[in-house]
Amino acid sequence: MPQIQIPSPLRQYSGKQASINVAASTVGEALADLVTRHPDLKRHLYTEDGKLRSFVNVYVNDEDMRYLQKEGTAVQDGDTISIVPSIAGGIF
Amino acid sequence: MSTLAEVNPAAVLSNDEILRYSRHLIMPEVGMEGQQKLKAAKVLCIGAGGLGSPLALYLTAAGVGTLGIVDFDVVDYTNLQRQIIHTTNDVGRKKLDSAAEKLKAINPFLNLHTFETKLTSTNALELFREFDIVADGTDNFPTRYLVNDACVLTGKPNVYGSIFRFEGQASVFATEDGPCYRCLYPEPPPPGLVPSCAEGGVLGILPGLVGVIQATETIKLILGQGDPLVGRLLLVDALGMKFRELKLRKNPDCPVCGTHRTIAGLIDYDQFCGIRGQEEPAGNDIPAISVEDLKRKLDAKADVFILDVREPHEYQICNLNGYLIPVGDLPKRVSELDSSREIVAHCKMGGRSAKAVNFLRRAGFTKVYNLTGGITAWAERIDTKMPKY
Numbered sequence: 307m308p309q310i311q312i313p314s315p316l317r318q319y320s321g322k323q324a325s326i327n328v329a330a331s332t333v334g335e336a337l338a339d340l341v342t343r344h345p346d347l348k349r350h351l352y353t354e355d356g357k358l359r360s361f362v363n364v365y366v367n368d369e370d371m372r373y374l375q376k377e378g379t380a381v382q383d384g385d386t387i388s389i390v391p392s393i394a395g396g397i398f
Numbered sequence: 399m400s401t402l403a404e405v406n407p408a409a410v411l412s413n414d415e416i417l418r419y420s421r422h423l424i425m426p427e428v429g430m431e432g433q434q435k436l437k438a439a440k441v442l443c444i445g446a447g448g449l450g451s452p453l454a455l456y457l458t459a460a461g462v463g464t465l466g467i468v469d470f471d472v473v474d475y476t477n478l479q480r481q482i483i484h485t486t487n488d489v490g491r492k493k494l495d496s497a498a499e500k501l502k503a504i505n506p507f508l509n510l511h512t513f514e515t516k517l518t519s520t521n522a523l524e525l526f527r528e529f530d531i532v533a534d535g536t537d538n539f540p541t542r543y544l545v546n547d548a549c550v551l552t553g554k555p556n557v558y559g560s561i562f563r564f565e566g567q568a569s570v571f572a573t574e575d576g577p578c579y580r581c582l583y584p585e586p587p588p589p590g591l592v593p594s595c596a597e598g599g600v601l602g603i604l605p606g607l608v609g610v611i612q613a614t615e616t617i618k619l620i621l622g623q624g625d626p627l628v629g630r631l632l633l634v635d636a637l638g639m640k641f642r643e644l645k646l647r648k649n650p651d652c653p654v655c656g657t658h659r660t661i662a663g664l665i666d667y668d669q670f671c672g673i674r675g676q677e678e679p680a681g682n683d684i685p686a687i688s689v690e691d692l693k694r695k696l697d698a699k700a701d702v703f704i705l706d707v708r709e710p711h712e713y714q715i716c717n718l719n720g721y722l723i724p725v726g727d728l729p730k731r732v733s734e735l736d737s738s739r740e741i742v743a744h745c746k747m748g749g750r751s752a753k754a755v756n757f758l759r760r761a762g763f764t765k766v767y768n769l770t771g772g773i774t775a776w777a778e779r780i781d782t783k784m785p786k787y
Contacts, residue, residue: 361587
């Protein structure tokens with residue numbers, strides 16, 4: 307199964323899990339499976355009309371899916387899908 | 399790097415400097431030529447905080463000739479857990495004064511320029527033009543986009559670092575052929591969808607790790623040695639002690655560095671990012687109670703149920719003996735509350751508890767109030783022995 311890496315700011319919505327195995331053959335299916343299991347993640351990853359948010363980057367292994375086939379990018383066993391949101395530790 | 403000056407004949411080393419930099423000079427990757435490049439280099443550090451501390455300390459020790467620091471903050475006790483350039487005796491001093499003293503003590507040959515100002519859209523371009531490389535140690539979204547755009551517009555490499563809890567990111571943006579921060583993230587996250595102070599915090603060593611990576615990249619750029627972190631995003635996970643690397647590409651559609659640029663000058667970055675405070679201020683329509691009124695009620699033995707909506711680890715630091723339900727758990731635990739009683743909800747500053755009061759009001763609770771200023775106000779005005787955090 308492909309594995310999704312959850313970054314620490316979003317782990318509060320994934321039952322504190324850092325990585326989650328998903329049943330999927332594409333990145334889109336993997337993310338859909340993820341938000342089905344953890345519905346609280348949905349609004350952090352998707353806009354209200356169902357598009358991935360622009361400040362959430364998704365990588366398949368070390369490649370940005372925007373430069374692959376986006377959510378149609380094929381994934382297989384052993385692939386790592388990483389959600390990489392922009393982070394900032396500072397307060398204004 | 400094309401942006402860096404060729405060895406400046408004025409950067410000839412004195413005998414004292416030759417002794418000081420001996421361990422660099424005997425290494426072929428640095429040598430006399432490299433050390434002179436370091437001496438001729440001008441690096442601007444944005445911020446003298448968590449990332450800026452190791453950055454400035456190491457760049458100074460390594461012999462970077464000219465260092466600029468932009469900061470307008472004052473040292474406070476909560477800084478000392480990670481901002482290692484400042485000491486306990488510096489609390490209350492300007493960070494610039496405190497940093498300058500340490501840097502001059504480490505290396506009297508340093509040519510230090512301090513800028514006691516907030517970096518803004520009106521001063522950034524002029525400031526950046528005087529330097530070769532910009533190292534961003536501020537770590538908030540408006541400044542990050544400002545630094546990125548100003549680096550692209552002035553053609554200065556942007557040595558980037560960012561930290562959150564126990565994870566960090568580092569890269570080198572805005573080199574001539576490399577991607578910029580906007581290629582990676584065209585827009586900042588909207589306020590409200592980013593972690594608030596409730597989930598914030600940072601492991602004290604993490605800015606050390608990431609700041610030293612920034613210092614390393616800065617020195618490599620100056621020397622023109624090794625493989626810079628251009629087109630690569632380094633992810634640091636201190637808990638797992640794992641370093642991963644992702645590929646970054648220059649986005650042809652990037653609004654600031656792409657082929658059809660739409661941003662030709664600096665913009666209002668607070669507006670672009672949506673200013674947010676430590677916590678969202680409570681709305682005016684949310685019924686509230688002051689810490690003084692709560693104290694009077696408690697002293698009069700009135701029936702008041704205190705609901706603490708912070709996280710369990712915050713409760714351990716200090717509490718009002720309240721009933722703990724973290725704000726995120728409130729929807730599924732609302733049945734634990736008695737709507738017939740008067741409820742006063744509080745958090746650290748009043749932001750999360752305002753959300754909780756709003757939620758409970760909509761759920762049909764009528765006697766629920768937000769404690770204005772949270773437990774921090776209680777510690778400041780009612781029980782001054784209580785720790786503040």
